[in-house]
């Protein structure tokens with residue numbers, strides 16, 4: 366069942382056609398990794414879905430409700446963690462969470478329970494009564510994610526939520542995102558890190574020049590892309606073979622009976638995927 370259904374969304378800023386017929390559907394329980402070069406239109410799309418910016422044309426529906434009206438029903442269903450940290454720095458973590466929970470319609474005991482649960486899941490208990498302005502970068506990231514998740518939205522929009530986060534913060538966040546999806550949320554997760562999407566078992570949507578140009582599982586999209594097989598010899602020399610058949614390349618290297626110190630097989634990267642889809646690309 367589709368939670369998010371976006372069709373032919375267009376948005377222009379002056380000379381820049383930021384979105385040029387953007388289509389995306391995300392089902393309940395599905396995590397979609399929205400990837401693409403800088404300037405591909407990912408943040409513009411996320412901001413339109415969250416109601417922060419209006420589309421010039423096209424439709425965006427959440428649970429079948431058109432988001433253009435910016436109704437309470439839509440606000441309750443959507444949670445956004447924007448790319449730029451946007452919290453009230455003179456308020457404490459708890460006060461920020463209260464504010465966002467209230468905007469999403471939580472009150473009284475439901476609100477207190479949601480704050481306790483979300484701050485525990487993201488390891489924020491120790492800093493919950495500290496002003497956000499005094500938090501570390503990672504603690505701010507966790508707080509930002511908590512504001513998006515606090516009301517357990519049907520649609521979770523996370524725009525590069527782990528930028529600058531340490532491994533502990535990243536782990537806590539990914540764990541909670543997985544939990545939300547397991548509970549039935551649809552998740553749109555913007556990132557430049559392929560390993561995070563593998564950890565999340567996410568499907569991928571590749572954005573380019575304002576539209577989605579490829580959509581599928583990681584296996585489907587990465588199949589047939591070249592893999593780097595790297596060997597390091599005992600004298601420190603490195604040899605890299607780029608091949609669509611890594612097993613064959615490895616067998617060839619082993620057949621040479623070289624004095625080996627190490628072998629590394631590197632999976633295709635997002636850059637390899639963009640290159641395969643778009644050819645050489647110069648970021649705007």
Ligand SMILES: Nc1ncnc2c1ncn2[C@@H]1O[C@H](COP(=O)(O)OP(=O)(O)OP(=O)(O)O)[C@@H](O)[C@H]1O
Pocket residue numbers: 378379381382383401402403404405406407408409410649
């Ligand atoms: N408010 C704005 N005014 C003018 N141009 C804008 C505005 N917002 C976005 N753009 C332009 O629209 C295009 C798409 O930007 P957007 O931020 O959506 O890309 P992105 O895919 O999120 O990039 P990144 O990976 O760098 O975050 C870019 O060329 C950007 O400069």
